[in-house]
Amino acid sequence: MKRVTIADLADRLGLSKSSVSYALNDRPGVSDETRRRVLDLADELDWHPSSSARALSNKRSDTIGLVVRRDPEMLSTEPFFVRVLAGMEAELERADGALLLRITDDPERERAIYRQWWRSDRVAGFICLDQHVDDPRPRLLTSLGAPAVFVGAPSTDPSQPHVLSPEAEDSETLVGHLADLGHRHLGHVGGPIALSHERIRHDTVAAAARRRGLRLTYVGADYSKADGQRAVGELLDRPDAPTAIITGNDLMAVGAVHAVRARRLTSPGDLAIAAWDDSFLCQLVDPRSPPWTAHLARWAPWRPGRSSTRSRSLAWCSRTAGPPRACSSRAPRRWAEPATDPDLLPTEPVQCILACDDRTGSVRSNQPTWGSSPLGWCTRLIPRLGVSVSP
Amino acid sequence: MKRVTIADLADRLGLSKSSVSYALNDRPGVSDETRRRVLDLADELDWHPSSSARALSNKRSDTIGLVVRRDPEMLSTEPFFVRVLAGMEAELERADGALLLRITDDPERERAIYRQWWRSDRVAGFICLDQHVDDPRPRLLTSLGAPAVFVGAPSTDPSQPHVLSPEAEDSETLVGHLADLGHRHLGHVGGPIALSHERIRHDTVAAAARRRGLRLTYVGADYSKADGQRAVGELLDRPDAPTAIITGNDLMAVGAVHAVRARRLTSPGDLAIAAWDDSFLCQLVDPRSPPWTAHLARWAPWRPGRSSTRSRSLAWCSRTAGPPRACSSRAPRRWAEPATDPDLLPTEPVQCILACDDRTGSVRSNQPTWGSSPLGWCTRLIPRLGVSVSP
DNA sequence: CTGAAAGCGCTAACAC
């Protein structure tokens, strides 16, 4: 199975390599007639450009690197990740790009991979998830000169683009909703506080509660179901337990449900639960599914002291712009914030407004040529940065 | 940020490019002394080989291609996929390889990607999941000359290696267990029958039931929770409903639980549920979690006619070699079958026995240098094939 | 043990 090269094409057509190359790359310098013949032959012979050869002379790649620093075991449990992946893939699909993926738990290893992939020209740039406080990556990638898009929190290096989630707005929504239901004491079960977006949530939830004169108890956990259950259990076992909690992801919300059940309490009767993420877990673990609802009603009398009539709804939802619909496992659509700083791309500002369905992860953009998902969208950023950086 | 090349290293050390190359690649032809100096300098200058240049002259890549043909939306809901991914990544991590990933729903597109990635030298080979009856990929990849490992079912092309799941054994285990509990009529809610392994399950479950003189009703579904719920609902609504069902994945088992609840029936009282996969969903949606168990007991009397005392356990488990432990959401360890045909790798037979923990996806191998997961393991196959193919 | 040189497949000046 001998590889077909442009030299082969050139030979068979009696042309030179360069003419063939021009034709293939849709560049001026060849007649339409010639171009057609080249294209046809290439098709017939099933020619494909050698990606290494092309990368070697172009010094660029159409591959985007993603290094996920999480325990693979735990990752498989977290719906968020696959949604991110699917979003990126949706975009890469249309751009005919590719994703180079690595999952590792080891921070040292992670940094080594960034260096290696970049220095070995494997990728055009990176997408970075899960930004930490004191995250070494902004500095590392800047020093390497590698384009990168940070997702979820602004990079500490202002020259790097990022896509933000409206954390503050979410916090406001969640706290506001629970306050409206009459709760006076909220629990906040946050994810790892080393994560920037968790720190933001910590602060903004606190601020929203303070503004309304609500009591707030914060407990940190690690995003796992087990630890969420532990944390919520701690809250429930206090003499002054909160009547509602907010968890940082759905997995911990499921943990919350289990903590409630384990204590023979009910939700939302004894504890209203609201969570960030609105993944499919909300559909799977639906406390309302019959005869569960009836069941709750029956159990409630057993602990009348703990039963609360204030909260009749379980806000199983997240990142919603409007108030969560009571007892709904669907999140309404929301409008995300403009996602980039226009300064970053002087030649072609990329500010845009996305209409985002958080449940499906898909977005509509006011720039019609752009992607179909929030993370697909930042996938697009990379090549663009490449263009504006090396003019 | 100028790239560091071996020419740079050679210059600074007063050597020639070739010597440097030899030293770097651990090849004979340089003194130990020289090798050390080269290695040290490379380290100091943070040199990394250009992957494209290397691939260009080597005509090989350390990247493995994975094209997943599923609806991305649905994928995020299916724990199986991320476990596969994590398994491969675990192996790639140690091999310092990389995964080129593409998720697409379009079969035509899928085949185009295989061609393109192969002809453009992007990957060393492929791992193929979800083999269909009449799957075009074995033929396609053979005709391209691309190494590929098929997972889950034997390729129709016997020259291609594959990693099998012990489907027949699983079927036997599941049916046997339910029969032992006293069930006489089983339902089998299978996944898409176009998938080879589902066809195998269909046949082997039927055979196992027949051998025991059990009745069996098969209903096909699409692996989604909703469709699983629909299918189980259909079974439950029949006048002669089965007392136990087997579903093809956990998501459909969750659907089954919901179908049961929606009819105010109980599980396992009215319907025992057993499923292939044993993912984390089993932990999340645990019908036994208190006060659920008590709840079941209370509900049962409401529909005494439907309540069965035969089944006291919910076999929420899968792919177990021994009988499932009653009411356990953990699968015991199992021994997988030898995974490859020794004929396939004449130079270096790769037959090995894996000890596999199906819950974590990790395996122990009797070939100690080998991988740590079943899919990591087939990741390893690719380069090995490469070696034996181009001697 | 070392150096010069060819070539992997493609792009991009630069001449014709």
Next chain:
DNA sequence: GTGTTAGCGCTTTCAG
């Protein structure tokens, strides 16, 4: 419009 040529960074003969 078309052909010639010089790299891109690395590997690999083949002489010294």
